[in-house]
Amino acid sequence: MGIFLDTGFYFALLAKKDINHERGVTFLNELSEGVYGQIYTSDFVFDESMTLINVRTRGNRKDLLERMKSLFLGEESIAKMITVDNQLFDEIANLQIKITKKDDPISFTDSSNIILCQKRKIPKIISFDNHYKGFLIHV
Amino acid sequence: MAVVKLKEKKELDRLVATLNLRLGKKVPQQDILDACIKLSTKHLDELEDYFSPTPKISKKRVKEILEMAEDFEYTTTGDIDKDIYGEK
Numbered sequence: 001m002g003i004f005l006d007t008g009f010y011f012a013l014l015a016k017k018d019i020n021h022e023r024g025v026t027f028l029n030e031l032s033e034g035v036y037g038q039i040y041t042s043d044f045v046f047d048e049s050m051t052l053i054n055v056r057t058r059g060n061r062k063d064l065l066e067r068m069k070s071l072f073l074g075e076e077s078i079a080k081m082i083t084v085d086n087q088l089f090d091e092i093a094n095l096q097i098k099i100t101k102k103d104d105p106i107s108f109t110d111s112s113n114i115i116l117c118q119k120r121k122i123p124k125i126i127s128f129d130n131h132y133k134g135f136l137i138h139v
Numbered sequence: 140m141a142v143v144k145l146k147e148k149k150e151l152d153r154l155v156a157t158l159n160l161r162l163g164k165k166v167p168q169q170d171i172l173d174a175c176i177k178l179s180t181k182h183l184d185e186l187e188d189y190f191s192p193t194p195k196i197s198k199k200r201v202k203e204i205l206e207m208a209e210d211f212e213y214t215t216t217g218d219i220d221k222d223i224y225g226e227k
Contacts, residue, residue, distance in 0.1 A: 008219055016210040028204060032196040039193045048223060055222050056213035067207045076200050080193045107220050120184050129219065 001037035003139065004117050005079050006127035007048040007109075010041075010071055014053070014064060020128045027126050027139070031078065036124060036139070041079040042116055044109040046072045082120065084112050091115055099131075106131050 012024035031039055049072070053064050071078050084092075096111035114135045117125065125136040132138060145151055151168065159165050179186050215222050 011219070013204060014208055015213065016208050017213070021208065025205065025208075028196070028201055032198065032201045034195070038188060039196075048219070051223055052219060056215055057211065058214065061211065064209075064211065070207075071204065075194065076196075076203075077194075078196060078204075080188075080191070105220075107224060110220070 002120070002122040003031070003036035003039055003124040003126060004113060004122050004136070005039065005041040005045065006113060006125055006129075007045050007052060008128035009126045010045070010049040010068065011052055011056075012128065013071070014067055023128075028078075038122075039079040040082055040116075040120065040122055041072070042082045042084055042109075042112065044084050044112050046081060048107075048109050082116055084116065088112070088115055088119070 008020060009024055009027060012018040012020040013028060015021060018024070030036065049068050050065060053061065053068050057064060070076070072081060092108060092112045092115050095115060096106055096108055099111070100106055110129070110131045113125065113127075114132065116122070117136055123137055124139050125132050126139055151172075155166070155168050155171055158171060216226075
């Protein structure tokens with residue numbers, strides 16, 4: 001049993017205006033109660049989350065970057081961060097090539113999330129996008 | 140040869156007994172321990188999780204995180220990938 005946290009979850013937690021904010025809060029409470037078992041994320045998701053805050057606030061909110069950082073790093077991080085091993089790059093790229101559709105490209109990071117979950121036998125993901133259908137269980 | 144102490148000798152005895160019963164032959168304890176080490180190296184992720192489980196999120200930490208949330212203004216296309224990587 002285990003669950004993987006994607007970029008959208010982290011952003012939704014910090015942004016009250018995000019349409020998924022309330023869902024994010026509910027998930028956080030459930031995660032703290034141990035409902036989903038081991039909690040994982042990755043260094044690529046950390047990268048995306050920091051970049052997303054910066055892009056969406058146009059670089060005007062360094063304080064939010066600090067808050068986002070604190071969700072990933074240190075003793076009180078929400079999830080265990082998996083480092084994407086470069087030995088997986090070939091497999092990740094092959095999946096990205098395989099499932100990319102015209103007008104619906106998937107990012108290398110999203111592809112890496114699928115491969116990491118498969119390797120670690122993590123069945124579920126908290127994500128607010130549809131790229132994981134057929135690969136992982138959205139909760 | 141270095142001496143390694145076993146904290147749970149009874150557990151090892153049980154493992155040896157169960158395996159021998161299943162195999163219908165006696166496998167030396169040393170061989171079983173060697174196999175355990177070989178198998179563990181093939182399951183490093185699980186071994187890592189065993190020794191480093193996800194820390195629990197305390198109620199205090201949940202409260203702190205919720206207090207970090209803010210009603211800040213931001214621009215978005217409504218799609219994370221589009222915002223980060225540009226138009227699809």
